[in-house]
Amino acid sequence: MVAAGLLLLLLAAGPGQAGAGRARRDALREELLLSPLPAGDLAATFQFRTRWDADLQRGEVSHYRLFPKALGQLVAALGVRELHLALTQGFWRTQAWGQPPLQAPAGAELWVWFQPTVTDVDKAWKELSNILSGIFCASLNFIDSTNTVTPTASFKPLGLANGTDHHLLRYAVLPREVVCTENLTPWKKLLPCGSKAGLAVLLKAERLFHSSYHSQAVHIRPICRDASCLAVSWELRQTLTVVFDSFSSGQGKKDWSLFKMFSRTLTDACPLASESKVYVDISPKNKEKELLEVTPPPASVHEAIVQGDKRTYAVYDLLSPSLFNTSRSLNVQLKWKRPQDSSELPTPVLHAHRYVSGYGLQTGEISTLIYNTHPYRAFPVVLLETVPWYLRLYVHTLTIITKGKENKPSYIHYQPAQDRRRPHLLEMLIQLPANSVTKITIQFERALLKWTEYTPDPNHGFYISSSVLSALVPSITAMKDMDVEQSPLFSSLFPSSDGSSYFVRLYTEPLLVNLPTPDFSMPYNVICLTCTVVAVCYGSFYNLLTRTFHVEEPSRGGLAKRLANVIRKFRGVPPL
């Protein structure tokens, strides 16, 4: 009787627990995209998406399964609505490699939207950057008010948003930050399977950092749970993009394989993943014949329009049982069928280039060139520049010239810098005519800093972080209106309103400028010498103010005079 009662109790509790589990469902999808680049390089992009149907903001959560607890608690405790952190080494060469799937600026970039309930956003920002610095072993604690800005037009929320009060947004870049194995290891630890199963086994540091471009990012944002959007789910995306150079990694040969790139092959999917796929971009470049041959032959071929281009992908589904029938491991091999020629270089619709000009250590000029290569469509671009306070920008020298004529921006937001407190922020909305080059120049003056404010290697120079270009680029091929959530590839991070254009965020090169330096070995000498000059004035004036003139008898002469008289006597000359 008692046993039956206990059994009944357990049965009642069981579905209740299962019911709770059903309400908090989480799912992991992992994808790897291999895209060959011109000149034989290869870009590999990993994306791990964990989606969790729970509302982190309301603090009901106590049991974390796939979603990492460190990030979940961070989001709940600090009132974070969206978080985007990227650590990058190298620069994506848009002109040589084409439009990037998801670009990040060199160094560390962190931008965060806070919830409207947060009262002191700056305090929350400081705490957040310190906590992330600990989680990712990166020097994000150097983010302070001198490199944080609040953009007004760029960096709109990528997830669900109720209103966009830009005072809740903070953006900071540390261009000097270096990415290394220490940053990769905690990033891998956030993955549900770690680096033990699934696609993450390929992430070995010795091969990943032997590359031209390495970028790892974490994106957290709230999304609609379903089409009716009545409830909120949280999405964590971890992306890692790496570009392997055919000369340094490939030993000059242009044939690639998973083993050659990562020195590992895939053996199974992550057991916790609901989807685990490898995509290889086999789009024919000149639409005549195929360029690449992939082995083993793909199970299916998927066609999609990505960034305005029609692309074909060979798909390997690691969860399908037929994949590992023939061999225990999957080693995707790519062979070029015919040599590439330079006519197949991609022409990205929007690309930009930035450089410093001028000579000497007093003044300089920052020039940005923005190219719109679309043959007949003009579109606007938002340019965000953050310049540190020690390069004093003169906004009256800002000139924007397109095709030889002046181009006035339709929106300009300029926040001048305050010494040692805040950097310059310049945001402009510029219309780019079709098939044109726009040159934006602004002059600056270099400041002399206090000797303690220089880095230990002052003659290396100071970095200016990349400027950000955000645009809705009209696509050359119209895109189908497809279900963005189900789309497997990276276009789903940026919401797009219609199929005729796609969102692109580009970063320009970071700049390195030298500042005049004082002599670092001289603090004591300088203090002594300057105080001597002040003392000379004080001494002269003290004498003149406190002493009076007196008549004085001529003295008989001291020792020198007597000695001189002795010598004169010897010479036979009259004495002094």
Add this chain to the structure above:
Amino acid sequence: MAAPLVLVVLVAVTVRAALYRSSLAAFISERVEVASPLNAWKRVVEGLALLDLGVSPYSGAIFHETPLMIYLFHFLIEYAELVFMITDVLTAVALYLAIQDFNKAVFKKQKLLIELDKYAPDVAELIQTPMEMHYIPLKVALFYLLHPYTVMSCVAKSTCAINNTVIAFFILATIKGSALLSAVFLALATYQSLYPLTLFAPALLYLLQRQFIPIKLKSKSFWLYTMQYAALYLCSLVVIICLSFFLLNSWDFIPSVYGFILSVPDLTPNIGLFWYFFAEMFEHFSLFFVCVFQINVFFYTIPLAIKLKEHPVFFLFVQMAIISIFKSYPTVGDIALYMAFLPVWSHLYRFLRNIFILSCVLIVCSLLFPVLWHLWIYAGSANSNFYYAITLTFNIGQILLVSDYFYAFLRREYYLTHGLHLTGQDGTEAMLVLK
């Protein structure tokens, strides 16, 4: 005397106009010796551009001019060159008229002292005659208008020229004896650059002398007049500051202008002593030394007032020199103003001890400033110590020049009362020492 003055003015205007049209104008505008963060023309243009963009010019760290300057140049920006040439001419004319009146006062006082037998019998050669004093005002105007420092300041369109004009009008008003105008112009000068506050003492002493009020601490009329003058000065200052508030409807200009002058956050190199000192200062002592250096400008006033209470115009000269040397962002325009007074003391020439070497030091340093700047900033073969050394030498030269003139002045005063030929107790020639 008007014709030679007009001629000098024409020559000066021609020189400036010629330089404006030449390629040297851009080069001179960039020189750090001529344009400091407080008075560079580039920053005035930047401030007006920020105002056009809808941003307060004081929200950044670029613009440190007073709101009245914004108001002035908002309307006159197209005629900037003309404005600066006119300000230079006005300064020269004001100094001319002031020195003319001063000479008359000096001559009258001298005559009175001779009649009262205050002078020793053998000092005839030391007495100033109207003949030699006739050309001094013209020389003063000439010195100011054609001084290379003034010309460079004007060509660079540094707002130091406007500060100099206000101070020149203050001097004219003081010497003419008008307490109200003197207080108003002094308030305007203080509002512009804070340091002319110290010129309150010499102006007060001159006005008291002119009113024949004896300078005794127990005298009631002395305190009454001092209170009146101080009240006029403070009221004008308050009115000007309130007017500035209503221009942009904020008090932001006070930390941007006066906070900037006093706390010296910008370490752009200039001809002064502050920049390298604070670039190499240990953080812990920074506040202490800022206070010491700022007090250094103000604390010579009381001792000088006690020593030179009979000679307020010389006191004014020494005080202006001290301001130009020790202010936080000096430029050559400030130096040109006090150097314009040197012809007034040309009768002291025989008592100057080191004038040759000091003028050589000043000329050589002025020539070396651009050379060593180029070597540090553009060629990269020298470092900041070279430029700093020239700064030190130049400032020592100026300090010794002023103290030399002070010594000569005091010595002449001694000779006037004690006679030129000094004999000792045994009748032989004796020396004069400062003890």
